[in-house]
Amino acid sequence: MAEKLLKKGNEAIALAAIRYGADGYFGYPITPQSEVMETLMEEMPWETTGMVVLQAESETSSINMLYGGACCGKKVMTSSSSPGISLMCEGMSYMAGAELPCLVVNVIRGGPGLGTIQPAQGDYFQAVKGGGHGDYKIIVLAPASVQEMYDFVGLGFDLAFKYRNPVMILSDGAIGQMMEKVELREPVRRLTDQEIVEKYGHWATVGKPASRNGNIISSLSLAATEMEAINLRLQEKYQTIRENEVRFEKTMCDDAEYMLVAFGSSARICESTLEIAREKGIRMGLLRPITLFPFPEKAIQQTLPQLKGIMSVELNAGQMVEDVRLAVNGTVPVEFYGRMGGSIFSPEEIFGAFSKKFNL
Amino acid sequence: MAFKGAIVVDIERCKGCSVCVVNCPTQTIALAKKVNSKGYPYSYMENPDNCTGCGNCATVCPDSVITVYRVKI
Amino acid sequence: MDVKDIIKPENLVYSKSKVLTDTIMHYCPGCSHGVVHKLLAEVIEEMGIQDKTIGVSPVGCAVFAYKYINIDWQQAAHGRAPALATATKRLYPDKYVVAYQGDGDLASIGTAEIMHACNRGENIVVIFINNAIYGMTGGQMAPTTLLGMKTATTPYGRRADLNGYPLKITELIAQLEGTCYVTRQSVQNPGSVRKTKKAIRKALENSAQKKGTSFVEIVSACNSNWKMTPVQANKWMEENMFPFYPLGDIKDR
Structure with a gap:
């Protein structure tokens, strides 16, 4: 155990x-x-x-x-x-x-x-x-x-x-x-210095053996063409991350007509909002992005055919909602509800805001 | 004990800063009238007979362009 | 005796350190950086620690130190080399870690990092090039610029009422408990170069003995930004910099 x-x-x-x-x-x-x-x-x-x-x-x-x-x-x-x-x-x-x-x-x-x-x-x-x-x-x-x-x-x-x-x-x-x-999960032991040399010695500053020249770690490259090449390589990496590392959690989305999108503690509060909505017969779901970059835009897009509206719920003035709107691209109304400055919303408050915005 | 010396200047790496010239105690070194491919006049042994191989020129050279040889005579 | 008879392998007494690469340095003719790079390379070679030395280069003219000394290098953000060096040394206590910094990097934007690394007594070596000016950015006032000295941002000379006073940071560093060796040297003639080499060697040896931080200031010339010839700049340095930044060991324990 x-x-x-x-x-x-x-x-x-x-x-x-x-x-x-x-x-x-x-x-x-x-x-x-x-x-x-x-x-x-x-x-x-x-x-x-x-x-x-x-x-x-x-x-x-x-x-x-x-x-x-x-x-x-x-x-x-x-x-x-x-x-x-x-x-x-x-x-x-x-x-x-x-x-x-x-x-x-x-x-x-x-x-x-x-x-x-x-x-x-x-x-x-x-x-x-x-x-x-x-x-x-x-x-x-x-x-x-x-x-x-x-x-x-x-x-x-x-x-x-x-x-x-x-x-x-x-x-x-x-x-x-x-x-x-x-x-507590099964402990993972630290790598030994020798293991680090074997795994990362081709790039890391671990001390230069006679067999290679010094490794140099720098973000500087004064030649514009070289710097552009570095940027292109980085962008390629970010694209790979977008394709492979998206993580999210959907709750009660299968039959949902309305969907909340929220992350972190906001998502925890929204779970209770779902219960309130369901008790009132409103088919509400929740999509919780676990990775914010890469953003789960495809997961949002897949739900769109069944949805009448989305509300992004955040403890800010409306930041992630911009990424939700980019994903939705105008096909479904996207609303926002948020609190700021350390104030936190209640599940009822979120439901109230939702009802008002969608005239339910 | 006396020494006789000689230096070899890596002409293409020399930037003609003259620091070796003023630090040569035997007035062996001067800057050449000619320039290298970068346009720098390079240092050379103007008076090779004077050189004792003391190595002061190489010691102060910022670009490590001077190799020093020395024999006892 | 003919020169050809002298220039033979058996008569070789000095050649470029094998720890230096063949890349031509970007420094201006006569720049002190080149001499200090050479000395660091020579000490690393003589101590046989090329495989155990990790350098941290600054922002400033010496940013490209990694092109010239063939060891593993980290290129730090402006002023932060002591922070990188701290972590590196703590994670690899048996390596030699050298932070190489200029006066703008160390004595202006990086004052917090250098003070605290030295105060913690990190077992690192700090090489501090003080040429009283910002070199890479084109000759602006440095924290160590002398009063009256003309720079791009003090075109009529540094004034205490406008610009404050030149900072003797090395004297401040010497007061910190964590430092074991604090010295001020120069590299304008053979005697001073030899002393500086000894200082760098001592600093690296202290690091192996885990005695604390060793700090080697090298009062240097920046002839291009001082707008002098290399030879004039070295002379100006002796006449003007040395009275305010006197050479010698400030602390050695």
């Missing part, structure tokens, strides 16, 4: 990092995610698995420590919340440009600016559309439970190394702070 514990989402991230064989965590305290590093420091994984845990002087430094660690072919991660993630965007652009694997956890708080420490989903655009400079994409996973916080650490590292690309777990203060049952 796998061990089951009652844990906060943030604590689950920390436990998962150790058990999925992470080599290093580099972070800076910020509410509402500080429990990640606090838990790691309590667990002292450097005594057991050998994992490095370091409190950096800033989020800027944290992400650049990830850059250095990722250059070494090591499994490295950080966690932060919205303002800290803004500081990390430059680093993520560099890492995407240099094609480096890493895991970044964003436990979103309400913004803009210093905002509030309550949960929000206002960083969807930042995560999915870039955040930093240049044409790049990061893979974005949106957990809706403490178990998914745990599981997506493993999935995130797998995807990061599969595509040599940064991966973000886009969570929020609600999932980070709430306590739920979490099942």
Whole structure:
């Protein structure tokens, strides 16, 4: 029997990092995610698995420590919340440009600016559309439970190394702070230095053997034609990710006439809205994107023939709804309901907004 | 003990900065009137008889273009 | 004796380090970077640690250090080399990790990273090129630009009331508990080059002994942006930079 514990989402991230064989965590305290590093420091994984845990002087430094660690072919991660993630965007652009694997956890708080420490989903655009400079994409996973916080650490590292690309777990203060049952998976051991040389020695900075020239990890290429070629290769990779890595969950969509689209904690609340709607005889379904990039646009398109309307439900001013509308492309009415600044909607409130928008 | 020396300059890599010229204690080195394919006048032994092979020129050369040879006489 | 009789393999006393690549450096004629690159390569070769050394190059003229020294390299964002070096050294404690930075990179945009890496006593080597100007971007004022010095952004000379004072960051670094060796050297003549080479070697040896951070400042000339010939620039450096940035060991324990 796998061990089951009652844990906060943030604590689950920390436990998962150790058990999925992470080599290093580099972070800076910020509410509402500080429990990640606090838990790691309590667990002292450097005594057991050998994992490095370091409190950096800033989020800027944290992400650049990830850059250095990722250059070494090591499994490295950080966690932060919205303002800290803004500081990390430059680093993520560099890492995407240099094609480096890493895991970044964003436990979103309400913004803009210093905002509030309550949960929000206002960083969807930042995560999915870039955040930093240049044409790049990061893979974005949106957990809706403490178990998914745990599981997506493993999935995130797998995807990061599969595509040599940064991966973000886009969570929020609600999932980070709430306590739920979490099942600890079978531990994965850390790779040895020798195994890293064998697997990643052709690109990573592991020390240059006599048999090859120095490996160089850089996102710089001053010749326009070379830089364009790099961009084309990146875009090809992002297309492969779009084709292979879409993840989503459909609830009661088979007979649905109306569909809610929501991710993360919003999706959890929408599950209760479905019950309210069904009790009133309204055939409502829910599509929960698990990957925000790549976005499950085909999954949405497949449901369109049976639908009278879609409502995107988000803890922001309407961000993912733009991607829903692009997928729907005008064939079905797409409405939006959201709250901002750390306020959270109730299932009844969502149903009320839905009834009003669709005159039901 | 006395030494006799000689240097070989990698002409194409030399940028003619003159730092070797001013650091040569025996006034062996000068910049050539001719230039390399990049347009730089390159350093050469103007007075080869003076060279003791001390290596000061190679020590200060930013582009590592100087190879030094030395024999005891 | 004829030159041909001297130029024979058995008489070879100095040749380009095998750790340097054959790529012609992009640096301007007479640039101090080339000398420092050479010294780092020579020390790596002499210590036999080419397979164990990982370099971190900065943003600035030395961004392309990775083209010239044949080791594994990471190219950092502006000012962040100490953060990359920190993680690299922590994840590979038995490697030699060298952060190579200029004055804009280290003493302006990267002050937080260098201070904290040194204060944590990371067992890394920092090579700091101080030529009192931004080279790559075309000669703007650096944090280390001397008062009165003309640059692209101080066209009438640096003024304390407008631009603040030149930053002696190396003296600040020396006060941090985490540093074991802090020195200021130069490379304008054979004697100074030899001293700098010894300093770089000592820094790498400290790293192996896990004594803390070793910090080697090299007061350098940027003749192009100072608008002088290489020889004039070296002389100007001796006359103007050395009084404000005096050479020698500031800390050695």
